[in-house]
Amino acid sequence: MRERTLIDRLLKPLAGHPAARGLADDAAVLAPPLGRDLVFTHDVLACGIHYLPADPASDIAWKLLAVNLSDLAAMGARPVGVLMGLALSATEDEAWLTAFTGGLKRALDRWEVPLLGGDTVTGLDRAVLGLTAIGQVPAGGALARGGAKPGDDLYVTGTIGDAGLGLAIAKGEAPADKFLLNRFRRPEPRLATGAGLVGLASAAMDVSDGLLIDAERLAAASGVAVDLDLAALPLSDAAAARTARSNEALVERATAGDDYELLFAVAPVRAAEVATLAEASRLRLTRIGAVAEGKGLKIAGIDGETIRPSRLGYEHGT
Amino acid sequence: MRERTLIDRLLKPLAGHPAARGLADDAAVLAPPLGRDLVFTHDVLACGIHYLPADPASDIAWKLLAVNLSDLAAMGARPVGVLMGLALSATEDEAWLTAFTGGLKRALDRWEVPLLGGDTVTGLDRAVLGLTAIGQVPAGGALARGGAKPGDDLYVTGTIGDAGLGLAIAKGEAPADKFLLNRFRRPEPRLATGAGLVGLASAAMDVSDGLLIDAERLAAASGVAVDLDLAALPLSDAAAARTARSNEALVERATAGDDYELLFAVAPVRAAEVATLAEASRLRLTRIGAVAEGKGLKIAGIDGETIRPSRLGYEHGT
Numbered sequence: 001m002r003e004r005t006l007i008d009r010l011l012k013p014l015a016g017h018p019a020a021r022g023l024a025d026d027a028a029v030l031a032p033p034l035g036r037d038l039v040f041t042h043d044v045l046a047c048g049i050h051y052l053p054a055d056p057a058s059d060i061a062w063k064l065l066a067v068n069l070s071d072l073a074a075m076g077a078r079p080v081g082v083l084m085g086l087a088l089s090a091t092e093d094e095a096w097l098t099a100f101t102g103g104l105k106r107a108l109d110r111w112e113v114p115l116l117g118g119d120t121v122t123g124l125d126r127a128v129l130g131l132t133a134i135g136q137v138p139a140g141g142a143l144a145r146g147g148a149k150p151g152d153d154l155y156v157t158g159t160i161g162d163a164g165l166g167l168a169i170a171k172g173e174a175p176a177d178k179f180l181l182n183r184f185r186r187p188e189p190r191l192a193t194g195a196g197l198v199g200l201a202s203a204a205m206d207v208s209d210g211l212l213i214d215a216e217r218l219a220a221a222s223g224v225a226v227d228l229d230l231a232a233l234p235l236s237d238a239a240a241a242r243t244a245r246s247n248e249a250l251v252e253r254a255t256a257g258d259d260y261e262l263l264f265a266v267a268p269v270r271a272a273e274v275a276t277l278a279e280a281s282r283l284r285l286t287r288i289g290a291v292a293e294g295k296g297l298k299i300a301g302i303d304g305e306t307i308r309p310s311r312l313g314y315e316h317g318t
Numbered sequence: 319m320r321e322r323t324l325i326d327r328l329l330k331p332l333a334g335h336p337a338a339r340g341l342a343d344d345a346a347v348l349a350p351p352l353g354r355d356l357v358f359t360h361d362v363l364a365c366g367i368h369y370l371p372a373d374p375a376s377d378i379a380w381k382l383l384a385v386n387l388s389d390l391a392a393m394g395a396r397p398v399g400v401l402m403g404l405a406l407s408a409t410e411d412e413a414w415l416t417a418f419t420g421g422l423k424r425a426l427d428r429w430e431v432p433l434l435g436g437d438t439v440t441g442l443d444r445a446v447l448g449l450t451a452i453g454q455v456p457a458g459g460a461l462a463r464g465g466a467k468p469g470d471d472l473y474v475t476g477t478i479g480d481a482g483l484g485l486a487i488a489k490g491e492a493p494a495d496k497f498l499l500n501r502f503r504r505p506e507p508r509l510a511t512g513a514g515l516v517g518l519a520s521a522a523m524d525v526s527d528g529l530l531i532d533a534e535r536l537a538a539a540s541g542v543a544v545d546l547d548l549a550a551l552p553l554s555d556a557a558a559a560r561t562a563r564s565n566e567a568l569v570e571r572a573t574a575g576d577d578y579e580l581l582f583a584v585a586p587v588r589a590a591e592v593a594t595l596a597e598a599s600r601l602r603l604t605r606i607g608a609v610a611e612g613k614g615l616k617i618a619g620i621d622g623e624t625i626r627p628s629r630l631g632y633e634h635g636t
Binding site: 004021024025026027028029030031032036037038039040041042043044046049050070071072074075077081083084085086087116117118119120121123124125126128130132133134135137139142144145146205206221315 | 322339342343344345346347348349350354355356357358359360361362364367368388389390392393395399401402403404405434435436437438439441442443444446448450451452453455457460462463464523524539633
């Protein structure tokens with residue numbers, strides 16, 4: 001498909017917001033919302049690295065948007081718009097692109113965020129998909145990884161480890177399960193919960209590389225220690241059915257990555273507000289540990305003993 | 319080089335602006351300037367498509383930034399910050415990355431724009447470099463392609479055709495010339511001139527695919543005709559020395575692309591302000607034609623005759 005056709009036929013219909021100017025100008029123009037800070041993130045998904053070539057194109061589009069919106073959610077921000085850079089190979093033919101933009105439209109509609117602009121390049125050996133998400137948050141209210149205080153409770157949204165099991169299913173290495181596969185292919189950015197954490201959480205981040213390694217990063221950014229209770233790990237029913245009650249099995253879930261849940265710290269005195277937020281955002285919020293003086297991650301196994309897993313999650317570039 | 323090392327050692331030093339939060343959070347946070355609209359653009363450069371594998375890495379970084387800032391300039395915007403998505407292959411080794419980030423630093427410093435965030439991926443077959451530029455413009459003042467009025471004069475900044483000659487030099491197809499090669503590798507976004515066109519130009523865009531095709535696009539976006547005078551084409555001394563005084567040779571310059579000059583329309587009554595702007599921004603601003611009723615591009619050759627070149631510039635995806 002020609003770039004011009006792709007833009008005119010498949011992308012322009014997604015860019016109905018006035019700020020996008022019908023993709024007709026050199027750039028998008030947006031009047032920033034008053035009393036808000038703007039939040040910016042950019043994530044890249046490469047074929048064969050972040051998704052499998054056989055993954056449905058509509059799910060790839062969903063994931064490209066979702067992983068970026070998850071970064072906004074981690075800052076407490078609501079999405080304002082996105083720009084997309086598509087570097088495509090011959091594999092991304094008309095059928096693929098139609099499915100991709102269809103999935104993108106559903107995801108944009110779902111989170112009520114407009115496509116504002118971007119760029120398209122063809123002739124690559126494999127696809128590299130970049131997306132910039134712009135969000136807004138009450139002025140001065142953006143969450144950060146670095147604010148956790150000794151004594152805070154540590155929570156995580158939703159369930160952990162589903163996406164790792166979903167990846168195994170996608171690779172044909174585990175028995176099929178639609179829920180788990182969907183959790184890998186169509187993550188849900190926790191936007192409502194993230195926005196609800198503004199003014200409530202002392203620190204927050206999204207869990208993308210594995211709960212354990214991300215908890216360690218939150219501890220390091222905050223200059224504190226984190227005590228994590230493996231027995232408290234929230235598992236979906238589908239994941240629980242595939243998880244032995246052993247430290248080894250739970251560590252596997254907590255290091256699998258791609259969860260796109262939020263990890264956050266809240267002062268214990270505000271636990272009732274966390275419960276209210278869970279109800280309001282219809283999402284399980286589980287206390288999985290606490291913040292302490294010191295540094296590093298301390299993990300308690302199912303019998304309360306301290307365990308030291310050989311790996312905590314994905315270290316980029318290793 | 320490991321992604322972590324690349325980020326910590328080479329990218330973090332470029333992200334000193336508070337909005338970047340030391341690249342330590344999930345996203346950047348920026349308080350938008352008051353009374354301004356924000357402008358967003360995202361362009362992708364792929365190795366072997368937009369630049370040659372042998373091009374100096376520092377120049378590739380410069381160009382990645384410059385082509386995006388040129389889009390801001392076309393909207394009359396000043397840069398506020400950038401996010402960068404680097405998808406890298408084994409070719410981009412430590413020496414390459416050091417040179418790349420060095421060139422990026424010089425370019426960021428030159429245009430006083432901070433790196434706010436981004437993403438890095440390794441393991442690709444060839445590099446794909448994406449950059450999102452954020453700019454600001456007085457509220458309601460952003461320029462557009464669509465505002466040219468019959469009777470307006472049509473101007474272009476700087477000189478046209480240098481980059482096309484520079485590309486031929488880079489490919490070893492033409493005798494060396496440092497100025498022309500630089501014009502291909504290190505384009506200058508016309509930020510000061512673009513900002514000066516706010517409230518003055520009725521339409522503007524940047525010239526990236528060839529002056530003729532971009533002039534045709536400006537005409538189409540504005541719903542007008544454009545009469546272009548080939549004899550008025552501004553050539554640098556270096557380009558003039560390599561350009562025969564023939565329609566064919568001038569058309570070659572005007573269709574070569576990669577100029578990153580600004581094409582803009584101004585009411586004739588305001589010609590003195592254009593002259594003042596040229597002086598203030600120390601940049602040649604040349605009247606190359608006029609806007610008329612009707613549609614399409616009409617090109618007058620050196621003897622005043624109407625000419626119809628077989629191609630006008632780069633059509634993406636053909």
